[in-house]
Amino acid sequence: MSAPLPSWRDGAVRNAILKFVNDVTRDGSPSYVPPEARIAVFDNDGTLWSERPMPFQLIFMIDQLKAAAPQHPEWKRNPAFKALMANDAAALARNETALLQLLEVANSGMTTDQYDQSIRQWLASARHPALDRPYTSLVYQPQLELLDFLRANGFQIWIVSGGTAEFMRVWVTAAYGIAPEQVVGTQEKLKYVWRDGKPALYREPGIEFNDDGAGKPVGIFRAIGRRPILAFGNSDGDREMLEYATGGAGPSLGLLLHHDDAGREFAYDRHAGSASLDKAWDEAAARGWVVVSMKQDWKAVFSAAPARSP
Amino acid sequence: MSAPLPSWRDGAVRNAILKFVNDVTRDGSPSYVPPEARIAVFDNDGTLWSERPMPFQLIFMIDQLKAAAPQHPEWKRNPAFKALMANDAAALARNETALLQLLEVANSGMTTDQYDQSIRQWLASARHPALDRPYTSLVYQPQLELLDFLRANGFQIWIVSGGTAEFMRVWVTAAYGIAPEQVVGTQEKLKYVWRDGKPALYREPGIEFNDDGAGKPVGIFRAIGRRPILAFGNSDGDREMLEYATGGAGPSLGLLLHHDDAGREFAYDRHAGSASLDKAWDEAAARGWVVVSMKQDWKAVFSAAPARSP
Numbered sequence: 267m268s269a270p271l272p273s274w275r276d277g278a279v280r281n282a283i284l285k286f287v288n289d290v291t292r293d294g295s296p297s298y299v300p301p302e303a304r305i306a307v308f309d310n311d312g313t314l315w316s317e318r319p320m321p322f323q324l325i326f327m328i329d330q331l332k333a334a335a336p337q338h339p340e341w342k343r344n345p346a347f348k349a350l351m352a353n354d355a356a357a358l359a360r361n362e363t364a365l366l367q368l369l370e371v372a373n374s375g376m377t378t379d380q381y382d383q384s385i386r387q388w389l390a391s392a393r394h395p396a397l398d399r400p401y402t403s404l405v406y407q408p409q410l411e412l413l414d415f416l417r418a419n420g421f422q423i424w425i426v427s428g429g430t431a432e433f434m435r436v437w438v439t440a441a442y443g444i445a446p447e448q449v450v451g452t453q454e455k456l457k458y459v460w461r462d463g464k465p466a467l468y469r470e471p472g473i474e475f476n477d478d479g480a481g482k483p484v485g486i487f488r489a490i491g492r493r494p495i496l497a498f499g500n501s502d503g504d505r506e507m508l509e510y511a512t513g514g515a516g517p518s519l520g521l522l523l524h525h526d527d528a529g530r531e532f533a534y535d536r537h538a539g540s541a542s543l544d545k546a547w548d549e550a551a552a553r554g555w556v557v558v559s560m561k562q563d564w565k566a567v568f569s570a571a572p573a574r575s576p
Numbered sequence: 577m578s579a580p581l582p583s584w585r586d587g588a589v590r591n592a593i594l595k596f597v598n599d600v601t602r603d604g605s606p607s608y609v610p611p612e613a614r615i616a617v618f619d620n621d622g623t624l625w626s627e628r629p630m631p632f633q634l635i636f637m638i639d640q641l642k643a644a645a646p647q648h649p650e651w652k653r654n655p656a657f658k659a660l661m662a663n664d665a666a667a668l669a670r671n672e673t674a675l676l677q678l679l680e681v682a683n684s685g686m687t688t689d690q691y692d693q694s695i696r697q698w699l700a701s702a703r704h705p706a707l708d709r710p711y712t713s714l715v716y717q718p719q720l721e722l723l724d725f726l727r728a729n730g731f732q733i734w735i736v737s738g739g740t741a742e743f744m745r746v747w748v749t750a751a752y753g754i755a756p757e758q759v760v761g762t763q764e765k766l767k768y769v770w771r772d773g774k775p776a777l778y779r780e781p782g783i784e785f786n787d788d789g790a791g792k793p794v795g796i797f798r799a800i801g802r803r804p805i806l807a808f809g810n811s812d813g814d815r816e817m818l819e820y821a822t823g824g825a826g827p828s829l830g831l832l833l834h835h836d837d838a839g840r841e842f843a844y845d846r847h848a849g850s851a852s853l854d855k856a857w858d859e860a861a862a863r864g865w866v867v868v869s870m871k872q873d874w875k876a877v878f879s880a881a882p883a884r885s886p
Contacts, residue, residue: 302755422757432801446801446802447732447799447802456794456797456798457790457794458790458791465816465820465823467793467794467797474785480767480768481768483768483777487688487777488741488766490756490757491742492756492757506775509775510768513776
C-alpha cells in the first residue's frame with residue numbers, strides 16, 4: 267500500500283489526521299470507535315471545492331435568473347435585477363433581499379426533474395470566471411485523498427452544506443465518490459403534484475430549512491441521527507457543526523481549512539462576508555481544532571491541471 | 577441456498593415479489609435496474625410492525641405525558657388531560673387538538689440525548705396492552721424475510737414513516753437490520769443550544785415537517801434524492817408514497833398490506849380512522865399495486881412466539 271494523503275505535506279496537520287484515524291480504528295485502542303459510529307461530516311463550499319467569487323450554486327441560480335428574464339419583462343423595473351445586470355456590487359448589496367426573492371422565483375415553478383436537467387446542462391458548459399475551467403474540476407485533490415483514506419478506515423462520509431442537496435447530488439458521486447443520499451443541505455419548499463398524468467415534486471419559492479450555522483447540527487441529527495466524530499469546515503457557518511462534532515463524550519477531530527493561498531487558489535479569512543473564517547478561527551485553539559493551511563499543508567490544490575478553454 | 581420468503585404462502589402475491597426482484601436484478605433483463613437505483617421504501621406502523629390500538633409511538637408519548645403530570649398541576653383542569661385519565665374516547669375525540677398540544681409539551685423541553693434515554697427505558701419495560709409482549713416483538717416475520725431478500729438482491733432499504741426518526745432509530749437496527757440513517761420520519765422542532773458547557777440539541781414543542789400522505793414523497797426526495805422502485809405501505813397515509821414510487825419511467829412495485837387477520841393480529845381497513853386503507857385500496861387495481869392479505873399470504877405473522885408476561 268502506498269502512503270496515505272500523498273498531497274498533504276509532512277507535518278503537524280497531516281500527523282494529527284493520521285494519529286486520530288489510527289487512534290479510533292486500532293483494535294484495543296482506548297479511543298477505539300466502532301465502524302458504525304465513524305461518521306465524518308464535510309462542509310462543501312470552500313472545504314471540498316472552491317467558493318470564490320461566490321458559492322457556485324449561487325452562480326448557477328443567477329444564470330437561471332438571467333435565462334428566465336425574457337419571460338419576466340416586469341423585472342426590468344426591479345432595482346435588484348437592474349443592479350445585477352449592471353454588475354453594480356454596491357446596489358446589489360443594498361437590494362440583497364429583493365435579489366434573493368428574484369432568485370427564488372427564477373429557481374422555482376418547475377418539477378424537480380426539470381430542475382435537475384437545468385443543473386446538469388449548466389454544469390456541462392459553465393466555466394469558472396477567473397480559473398477558466400469547469401466547476402467540477404475545482405475540487406481539492408488533498409480532500410479527495412482524505413475522503414479515500416477515511417473510507418478505507420471504515421468512515422461513513424456525509425456532506426453538510428449551506429447549499430441544497432438537490433444541486434450537489436447531481437455531481438458529488440463522480441466528484442467525491444459520495445452517494446446522493448449522503449448529502450445534507452438547505453431545503454427549499456416542495457409540493458407533491460400530478461403533472462401530465464404523472465406524480466411529481468414541484469418546486470415552490472422559499473426556504474424551509476437553512477442548513478448553515480446553528481442549522482447544521484440540526485440537519486446532521488435529522489439525517490444521520492448520530493453525532494459525528496470528525497468535522498471539516500472552512501468558515502463561521504461551520505462553527506456550530508464543529509462544536510457539535512467535537513462536543514461529545516468520545517474522541518473527535520475538528521478541522522478548518524484556511525484559504526491563505528492566493529497563488530494557487532484564493533486568500534481570504536476574517537473579512538470575507540458570508541465566507542468569513544473569524545469566530546470559528548478564534549475558537550479553534552480553545553477547542554483543539556486543527557487549522558489546515560492550504561499554502562503550507564497542501565502540496566497540490568486542485569485534482570487535475572487546469573482545463574483549457576475551447 | 578434455502579428458498580426465499582419462507583413465511584410467505586405460495587401464490588400470486590409471493591410470485592409477484594419474486595418476479596419483480598428477478599426482473600430488475602437479472603443481467604440482460606429488459607427491466608434491469610442498477611444496484612444504486614434499487615431503492616425500497618417501507619412504511620413502519622402497520623407495515624413492518626403492528627399499529628393497533630394506536631401507533632406505538634403515540635402510546636409512548638402518552639406515557640411520557642402521564643409521567644410528567646405531577647410536575648404540571650395545571651393539567652388537572654385541562655379537558656384533554658381529564659379525558660385521557662378517564663379513558664373517555666368521546667371526550668378525547670372532542671379535544672384532539674388540546675391533547676396533541678399536551679403531548680408536544682410533555683415530549684419536549686429536554687435534549688435529544690435525554691429523550692433518547694426515555695425511549696430506551698420505555699421500550700425495555702412497556703408491553704402491548706392486548707398482545708401482552710414487548711412492542712419490539714411485534715415486528716412481522718414475513719417482512720423481515722422480505723427485507724433480507726431485498727438486501728441480498730442489492731436493494732437499499734429505507735423506512736418512511738409518519739412517526740419520528742428519533743423514536744425509530746433506537747430499535748430499528750436490532751429489529752429490522754436497518755441503519756439509523758435510513759429512517760425518514762416526521763420532524764419536530766429542534767434548537768442548537770449549550771447545556772452544562774456542552775453543545776446539544778434541545779427539543780421544542782411543535783412539528784416542522786409531517787412525513788405522512790403527500791409529505792412522504794417530499795421526505796423521500798429530500799433524504800434519498802432518488803425515486804424508489806419499490807414501496808410497501810398499509811394505509812391511505814402511504815398512498816402518495818406508492819404513487820410516487822410507481823409513477824416513474826422504469827419498472828416498479830407497489831405493495832399494500834391488508835390487515836384482515838383478527839385471529840393472529842387485527843382486522844381493519846376502510847373505517848379505521850388515521851389507519852384506514854380506503855382510497856389507496858381503491859387505487860390499487862388501477863395502478864397495479866399488489867394487495868397482500870395478512871391472512872391468506874402470510875404463514876406466520878410475528879417474528880417469534882408471544883413472550884409471556886413476567
